Amino acid sequence: MARREVVRRHMSEMPKAYDPGAVEGPIFTSWMTGKYFEQPVVEGAEPFAVVIPPPNVTGSLHMGHALNNTIQDVVIRRSRMTGRPTRWIVGTDHAGIATQNKVEQMLASQDLSRYDVGREKFIELCWTWRSEHGSIIIEQLKRMGCSCDYSDEWFTMDPSYQKAVRTVFVDWFDKGLIYRGKRIINWCPRCSTALSDIEVEHEDLDSHLWHLRYPLKEPVGGVDHVVVATTRPETMLGDTCVAVHPDDERYVALVGATVVLPLLGREIPIVADDFVDPAFGTGAVKVTPAHDPNDFEIGERHGCAKINVMAADATITEEGGPYVGLDRYEARKRVVADLEALGLLVKTDDHVHSVGHCYRCHTVIEPWLSDQWFVDMKPLAAPAIEAVRDGRVTFHPKRWENVYFHWMENIRDWCISRQLWWGHRIPVFYCDACGETTASLDDITVCPKCGATDVRQDEDVLDTWFSSQLWPFATLGWPENTPELGLFYPTSVLSTARDILFLWVARMIMSGMYFVDGEVPYKDVIIHPTVFNAEGKRMSKSLGTGVDPLDLMEHYGADGMRFGLMLQTTGSQDIRFAEDKLASSRNFANKIWNASRFVLMNIAEDYEPGEPVVETVADAWVLSRLAGLAAAVDEGLTTYQFGDVARSLYDFFWSEFCDWYIEMAKPRLTAGGASAQIVQRNLVFVLDQALRLLHPMMPFITEEIWQRLPLPQADRAQSLMIAAWPDPAKLARFSDEGAEQSVSRLIEIVSGIRGVRARYNVPPKQGLQAVFKTASETDNAWLEAEFGLMSRLAGVSGFSAGTDQTKPAHAAAFVAGGLEVFVPLEGLVDFDAEKARVARQLEVARGDLAKLERKLSNEGFLAKAAPEIVEKDRAKAAELFDTVATLESQFAELDG
RNA sequence: GGGCGAUUAACUCAGCGGGAGAGUGCCUCCCUUACAAGGAGGAAGUCACUGGUUCAAAUCCAGUAUCGCCCACCA
Numbered sequence: 001m002a003r004r005e006v007v008r009r010h011m012s013e014m015p016k017a018y019d020p021g022a023v024e025g026p027i028f029t030s031w032m033t034g035k036y037f038e039q040p041v042v043e044g045a046e047p048f049a050v051v052i053p054p055p056n057v058t059g060s061l062h063m064g065h066a067l068n069n070t071i072q073d074v075v076i077r078r079s080r081m082t083g084r085p086t087r088w089i090v091g092t093d094h095a096g097i098a099t100q101n102k103v104e105q106m107l108a109s110q111d112l113s114r115y116d117v118g119r120e121k122f123i124e125l126c127w128t129w130r131s132e133h134g135s136i137i138i139e140q141l142k143r144m145g146c147s148c149d150y151s152d153e154w155f156t157m158d159p160s161y162q163k164a165v166r167t168v169f170v171d172w173f174d175k176g177l178i179y180r181g182k183r184i185i186n187w188c189p190r191c192s193t194a195l196s197d198i199e200v201e202h203e204d205l206d207s208h209l210w211h212l213r214y215p216l217k218e219p220v221g222g223v224d225h226v227v228v229a230t231t232r233p234e235t236m237l238g239d240t241c242v243a244v245h246p247d248d249e250r251y252v253a254l255v256g257a258t259v260v261l262p263l264l265g266r267e268i269p270i271v272a273d274d275f276v277d278p279a280f281g282t283g284a285v286k287v288t289p290a291h292d293p294n295d296f297e298i299g300e301r302h303g304c305a306k307i308n309v310m311a312a313d314a315t316i317t318e319e320g321g322p323y324v325g326l327d328r329y330e331a332r333k334r335v336v337a338d339l340e341a342l343g344l345l346v347k348t349d350d351h352v353h354s355v356g357h358c359y360r361c362h363t364v365i366e367p368w369l370s371d372q373w374f375v376d377m378k379p380l381a382a383p384a385i386e387a388v389r390d391g392r393v394t395f396h397p398k399r400w401e402n403v404y405f406h407w408m409e410n411i412r413d414w415c416i417s418r419q420l421w422w423g424h425r426i427p428v429f430y431c432d433a434c435g436e437t438t439a440s441l442d443d444i445t446v447c448p449k450c451g452a453t454d455v456r457q458d459e460d461v462l463d464t465w466f467s468s469q470l471w472p473f474a475t476l477g478w479p480e481n482t483p484e485l486g487l488f489y490p491t492s493v494l495s496t497a498r499d500i501l502f503l504w505v506a507r508m509i510m511s512g513m514y515f516v517d518g519e520v521p522y523k524d525v526i527i528h529p530t531v532f533n534a535e536g537k538r539m540s541k542s543l544g545t546g547v548d549p550l551d552l553m554e555h556y557g558a559d560g561m562r563f564g565l566m567l568q569t570t571g572s573q574d575i576r577f578a579e580d581k582l583a584s585s586r587n588f589a590n591k592i593w594n595a596s597r598f599v600l601m602n603i604a605e606d607y608e609p610g611e612p613v614v615e616t617v618a619d620a621w622v623l624s625r626l627a628g629l630a631a632a633v634d635e636g637l638t639t640y641q642f643g644d645v646a647r648s649l650y651d652f653f654w655s656e657f658c659d660w661y662i663e664m665a666k667p668r669l670t671a672g673g674a675s676a677q678i679v680q681r682n683l684v685f686v687l688d689q690a691l692r693l694l695h696p697m698m699p700f701i702t703e704e705i706w707q708r709l710p711l712p713q714a715d716r717a718q719s720l721m722i723a724a725w726p727d728p729a730k731l732a733r734f735s736d737e738g739a740e741q742s743v744s745r746l747i748e749i750v751s752g753i754r755g756v757r758a759r760y761n762v763p764p765k766q767g768l769q770a771v772f773k774t775a776s777e778t779d780n781a782w783l784e785a786e787f788g789l790m791s792r793l794a795g796v797s798g799f800s801a802g803t804d805q806t807k808p809a810h811a812a813a814f815v816a817g818g819l820e821v822f823v824p825l826e827g828l829v830d831f832d833a834e835k836a837r838v839a840r841q842l843e844v845a846r847g848d849l850a851k852l853e854r855k856l857s858n859e860g861f862l863a864k865a866a867p868e869i870v871e872k873d874r875a876k877a878a879e880l881f882d883t884v885a886t887l888e889s890q891f892a893e894l895d896g
Numbered sequence: 897g898g899g900c901g902a903u904u905a906a907c908u909c910a911g912c913g914g915g916a917g918a919g920u921g922c923c924u925c926c927c928u929u930a931c932a933a934g935g936a937g938g939a940a941g942u943c944a945c946u947g948g949u950u951c952a953a954a955u956c957c958a959g960u961a962u963c964g965c966c967c968a969c970c971a
Contacts, residue, residue, distance in 0.1 A: 228971075294971075410967090410968090567909090574965085578907085578919090578920080580920045594931035602930090643909090755938090758936065758937035764935095855914090858952085861952070
């Protein structure tokens with residue numbers, strides 16, 4: 001009922017310019033009210049699901065989100081229109097470190113730390129923070145028009161999600177895939193937590209290679225010291241041996257000797273180890289097993305002590321003797337200075353080396369020895385590698401599969417424990433009485449082994465990515481065996497940025513296959529381009545190099561931003577964000593608006609909705625082009641070629657529908673009668689189909705217009721969102737090669753005449769005459785039939801045509817569509833200019849002809865090229881030959 | 897150290913074996929009853945370089961240069 005009113009809205013309500021701000025809000029509300037985002041499951045139809053990469057609750061929309069969510073919405077809306085039960089699962093990620101940082105900052109503003117408020121209160125504050133800020137990004141997705149199922153919004157700390165996380169942990173723990181160990185991990189002294197290897201960002205920094213002289217306790221063969229090279233001199237406080245290569249003749253005699261560690265006086269051995277590269281530095285390595293993964297290995301092999309000289313905040317511990325309490329960089333300075341004072345600093349070389357930084361706060365990470373929980377990844381990786389290899393999961397573009405394989409085949413164990421408070425607490429309980437360690441789905445207070453009642457839970461929480469990896473099935477209700485899980489798993493497409501390929505994508509495949517019957521979590525993975533700024537730099541809020549999607553939507557509309565992004569999403573090329581593309585898209589929206597306004601304005605009072613009818617070549621042409629468009633769009637979306645699709649839509653709508661078909665339709669509309677009725681139907685039909693094809697990329701404007709279209713009953717729907725997607729197979733009936741050729745020819749001739757008009761500055765209102773010298777009776781008939789259109793489009797009021805026509809005096813002349821065209825211009829022709837122009841054309845035509853003739857006289861070409869190519873070139877050569885002859889005679893005439 | 901991507905018109909980018917394209921910008925004309933966020937016309941490119949494959953190369957292969965990205969236990 002409400003819809004009826006909407007349809008009846010008169011076009012006078014359509015302002016001359018499209019105003020996205022006035023349209024988008026109400027349209028989105030109507031979608032929400034209509035519950036179109038929650039499409040019911042239909043028996044027999046193949047479900048289609050996408051899980052959104054859950055944005056952090058701390059997040060706000062940036063250009064990466066804008067692009068990624070446009071892609072997902074395009075795919076989702078297209079699927080929904082094809083009638084498949086379609087769900088876009090939405091939600092947010094609790095984002096352990098990021099959220100904890102936010103709340104800690106908040107506390108810091110009151111001069112408080114998390115320790116001041118305590119764990120319980122702190123977690124409570126995190127929940128409060130989440131409820132106050134966590135839905136900002138969800139609202140921004142709505143602003144973009146994203147058609148997620150907001151009625152079922154997920155959060156990675158929901159009770160059922162917590163259950164999924166615990167189920168996974170306990171299962172892997174019981175299977176021995178999760179273990180605890182004392183290892184060198186990546187420690188962020190600022191966040192005060194361990195990080196996994198892939199949460200560390202390496203950056204080459206200019207630094208130094210310090211050469212330190214370590215004295216021997218007793219000289220060996222006259223040698224009283226060994227020189228080691230290091231990039232982190234402060235770690236020498238934790239040195240427990242010096243290593244050399246066993247075959248290094250310079251040092252072989254020293255193996256087994258004792259070094260007195262400077263500054264601390266500790267006696268440490270010289271050991272031989274294959275790891276040492278004799279060519280690097282001095283060939284002698286100071287070994288600090290507690291502060292370097294390689295040194296850890298060497299230390300293990302030689303039974304050296306592991307002395308931890310650094311505290312959690314990267315200050316020196318008591319093990320560092322006089323340096324206790326100093327920050328690591330202050331300690332570095334002091335150690336170097338003190339060694340220099342002792343004459344033990346041999347030299348300081350400039351040295352560039354790669355330094356790891358925390359991916360959350362960019363603090364330099366410290367390799368640090370500590371007790372952590374790990375996942376044994378190799379057994380999980382094997383089936384996930386296989387799934388991509390055999391095509392159960394396909395990456396787009398495909399080359400990302402190699403990146404995936406490389407990482408998966410060299411996968412290392414995953415450190416999953418974090419020394420944070422906000423997150424999924426590790427469900428492990430220790431019994432101090434009997435030493436038992438238990439992983440449990442439910443909290444326990446009694447030791448299952450000895451019955452002691454003072455069990456305590458592990459203090460750490462899990463890596464946020466540990467819970468994120470469960471997203472595709474935890475959001476479908478797993479570990480319960482829900483109907484949703486059966487219907488929508490595996491999901492259809494995952495679209496994401498490449499920087500979380502390992503952190504998230506790979507891990508979802510591994511855990512999904514492990515827990516859901518060996519089934520992959522999604523069939524297609526789209527790795528979309530990264531959006532950079534105009535200078536090609538990463539967009540960054542802190543550096544002020546970013547562009548805010550909300551501002552863009554303000555200026556260009558949500559549709560303008562979406563379409564502009566889609567235009568730039570081509571191949572695998574990263575996007576240097578070009579705002580002028582958004583301006584064209586906003587203009588495009590305006591074009592759609594005005595073309596629609598024109599169509600609606602020209603619908604007669606007694607208009608009867610109905611099927612399109614081919615009355616003229618223009619009708620046949622536009623329907624044929626539409627059929628081609630539908631096929632191209634459908635195919636392009638299937639293969640995720642978003643840029644191609646956007647361009648096809650743009651070109652069809654603007655260049656073909658607006659510039660030519662609407663212009664060709666005008667005389668018929670003005671004339672009225674049966675022909676007007678037919679052309680109205682065709683205009684409505686083509687517009688309707690075009691709006692459907694445009695809808696996934698430009699949902700708002702298309703919906704707003706579509707509601708006003710007078711469609712046949714069968715084509716109607718409550719919303720364009722759920723209207724039928726144009727079926728290329730059905731539209732193929734409109735394909736008409738002949739009509740396409742005929743109109744191409746017409747366009748060529750009209751453009752030629754317009755060119756004459758522009759060259760001689762003939763005012764638009766001044767009519768022109770045209771004389772066509774044709775080659776056959778067929779041409780004459782064709783001209784006779786199509787002249788009406790031509791006259792309107794080129795402003796030609798009269799014509800004569802025939803095989804015997806000759807060039808009138810004072811006429812401009814050109815060749816187009818296989819005809820010689822003369823436009824008499826009494827007194828207007830500038831002979832010199834015209835001569836120069838014809839000469840130029842002649843030169844080009846002769847050049848082309850010569851090139852073609854050379855090709856056609858090449859026996860290799862004739863023998864080996866495909867016959868249809870040869871045929872095409874022959875026809876082209878014949879045409880060029882005629883053109884050259886014509887131009888030559890024109891030139892001769894001008895000469896005389 | 898290993899790998900990947902890019903190099904096409906002034907700018908941003910398509911095209912990826914057989915006629916060099918688009919948008920923006922620029923030049924000329926036009927406020928024509930859908931749209932000046934518009935219409936019509938136009939100028940503008942040894943497709944980075946070198947070699948190879950092919951009847952045919954912007955397109956495939958190899959190498960070079962420049963820029964960018966990723967991976968790697970680079971004391």
